[in-house]
Amino acid sequence: MDLLDHIRNWATHSGYSCDPQQVLDYWLEKDAIPDERILELFEEVEQSGARNVIATNNENHRATYIEEQMGFGGKVEAIFASGRMKCAKPDQRFFEHVSASLNTEVSNL
Numbered sequence: 001m002d003l004l005d006h007i008r009n010w011a012t013h014s015g016y017s018c019d020p021q022q023v024l025d026y027w028l029e030k031d032a033i034p035d036e037r038i039l040e041l042f043e044e045v046e047q048s049g050a051r052n053v054i055a056t057n058n059e060n061h062r063a064t065y066i067e068e069q070m071g072f073g074g075k076v077e078a079i080f081a082s083g084r085m086k087c088a089k090p091d092q093r094f095f096e097h098v099s100a101s102l103n104t105e106v107s108n109l
Helices: 003-014 020-030 036-048 060-068 092-102
Strands: 053-056 078-081
Touching (some): 003 020, 020 060, 060 078, 078 092
Parallel strands (some): 053 078
16 A cells, blocks of 8 residues: 555545645654664674665555665665565565565575
């Protein structure tokens, strides 16, 4: 589901007058609380020579926010988001897409 469309529909049905983009921006900003330990792990993984990726069930607006505004796009090789991929974990297609994109094999999931 597209969050901006969902906010637009909610505002219309509830009679709330708002700019849906402002509501979405506020929501994403207030929900942007990175886990310091995860940030440390990104660095440890990078130093070990392993690959850093994010595979998430977030929709496109949130995934883009995580990637661009929160800066995770510069910390990982790729961000795989269900909203972009049109399938979500635990669907096998999600993992197959990630594996194919990274040129790795899918193990027993």
